Amino acid sequence: MQGVRTSSLACLSKTGFHRVAYREFGPEGTAPAHPVPVVCIHGLARNARDFDRLAGVLAAAGRRVVCVDMVGRGDSGRLRDPLDYVYPQYVADTAALIARLDCRQVDIVGTSMGGLIGMMLAAQPETPLRRLVMNDVGPFVPKAALLRILDYVGKDPRFADLAEAEAYHRRIYRGFGALSDTEWRHLTETSLRRDGADWRLHYDPGIAVPLRTAEIADVDLWALWDRVSCPVLVLRGLESDLLLAQTAADMVSRGAGAQVVEVPGCGHAPALLDPAQTHAIRDWLAAE
Numbered sequence: 332m333q334g335v336r337t338s339s340l341a342c343l344s345k346t347g348f349h350r351v352a353y354r355e356f357g358p359e360g361t362a363p364a365h366p367v368p369v370v371c372i373h374g375l376a377r378n379a380r381d382f383d384r385l386a387g388v389l390a391a392a393g394r395r396v397v398c399v400d401m402v403g404r405g406d407s408g409r410l411r412d413p414l415d416y417v418y419p420q421y422v423a424d425t426a427a428l429i430a431r432l433d434c435r436q437v438d439i440v441g442t443s444m445g446g447l448i449g450m451m452l453a454a455q456p457e458t459p460l461r462r463l464v465m466n467d468v469g470p471f472v473p474k475a476a477l478l479r480i481l482d483y484v485g486k487d488p489r490f491a492d493l494a495e496a497e498a499y500h501r502r503i504y505r506g507f508g509a510l511s512d513t514e515w516r517h518l519t520e521t522s523l524r525r526d527g528a529d530w531r532l533h534y535d536p537g538i539a540v541p542l543r544t545a546e547i548a549d550v551d552l553w554a555l556w557d558r559v560s561c562p563v564l565v566l567r568g569l570e571s572d573l574l575l576a577q578t579a580a581d582m583v584s585r586g587a588g589a590q591v592v593e594v595p596g597c598g599h600a601p602a603l604l605d606p607a608q609t610h611a612i613r614d615w616l617a618a619e
Contacts, residue, residue, distance in 0.1 A: 334359040340431050342402065342424040344415045351424050352406035353399040354379050356390040364393025367461055369438045369616065370428065371398040372445030374600065376484045376534055378405030380521035381442065381603070388609040392617065399428055401444075403535040413537030414544070422451050429459060438616050442466040442600050443573065447552070454558040464564045464612055465589075467571050467600030469578040470556035474549045476573040476599065481547070485539025490530040496523055506568060506598030514604050556586050563589040564615045566608065568597035590615070 336359075339352040357363050369389055371382040379398035386396040400407040401421055410416060425448055429437050437459050439449035446465035453460045483503050490496035497519040510518070523530045567579045582589040592611055594601040601608050 337406070339407070340427060342427050344402075344410055344412075344420055346411040346415065349402050349408035349410060351399065351402055351408070351428065352379070353397050353428065354386070355395070355397050356386040357395040358390075358393075363395040365395070365617075366434075367436045367438055368395040368397060368432050368434050369440060370425070370432075371396065372401065372425065372439065372441040372448050373399075373404070374443035374445060375480065376404070376532070376538065377442070378521065378533060380405070381518075382440070383517075383521070385440065385603045385609045385612060388606075388613050389616070392613050394616070395432075397428070397432065399425070403538045405533055409535045409537070413535070413540035416535075416538045417541050418448065418451060421448050425452060435459065436461040438462045438464075440464040440466065440603075440612060440616075441468070442603070443468045450552070450555060450559060453561050453563075454555040458561070460561050462562050462564070462616055463559070464566070464615070466566045466603065467568050467574045467597075469565065469574050469582050470552040471575070471578045471581075472550040472573060473575065474547055477542070477547050477550070479572065481539065481542055485536045485543065487531065487536045489526070490523070491528075493519060493523075493530065496530050504602075506571070506600060507602035508568070508594070508597040508605070510602060510604060514602070518602070553581075553585070556582065558586070560587050562618075563587070564612070565589045565591045566601050566611075567591055567593050568599055568601050569593050569595045570598040571600070573599040 336355045339350045341348045342351050373381045379400045382398040386398055389396045403409055403416055438461050441449040446468035449463045453463050500519045524533045567574045579591045
């Protein structure tokens with residue numbers, strides 16, 4: 332029987348422990364058909380619920396799927412020092428989660444920030460990563476895309492009702508593509524938390540502090556990419572301003588190479604709700 336279970340683990344930062352929450356999909360009481368679990372990691376201001384649709388598809392195919400709320404997002408704890416919201420912390424927390432899963436190998440599906448976390452883990456010696464899916468992100472991130480993201484990330488809007496919140500999400504995340512009304516409402520509801528009579532975004536606004544205190548510039552991580560040896564599938568929104576077409580082409584020709592699938596009608600980033608997207612990931616992860 333398929334089920335969804337919630338859990339958490341204690342992770343460590345320089346100021347103490349914090350909780351990292353995750354949702355696990357797969358058969359209860361029996362071993363999954365495939366021995367390698369899939370860890371799904373969301374984007375900068377998102378949370379584990381972004382993968383509800385994909386996780387269901389993968390679990391139905393016999394995979395154990397773990398969707399994590401990175402620290403500061405969703406049901407995970409908050410860091411005492413917002414300057415600790417940086418990639419080394421996220422990578423360490425993800426490594427602790429992989430250890431909790433008690434597996435020899437793992438596949439990672441990462442959207443934007445999650446894809447970079449996966450790439451950083453894949454570049455390490457003796458990495459446990461078997462396969463990596465990077466959803467609309469690569470080793471080069473242009474300054475212009477970062478400035479667009481910083482225009483909304485870290486702000487703390489209040490919404491009087493779900494309709495107001497949904498209008499906000501449709502505007503901010505229009506790059507997700509042509510979602511149905513039901514999909515927009517699900518995305519909105521899973522992105523919020525109650526605060527008295529109002530609704531607020533389900534993250535710590537402090538996640539943006541490291542970005543806002545640094546000089547914004549192009550991000551160049553090609554040296555890491557060149558150390559990745561596992562198979563990589565790259566999804567690129569055809570209209571993306573974050574994963575440029577030239578960057579995707581270079582990911583194919585550099586290092587061990589990657590397979591790129593362009594998604595029409597999307598910018599940054601494909602929402603992984605359309606069957607064409609979820610089934611492409613399912614089938615690619617199933618390859619040996």
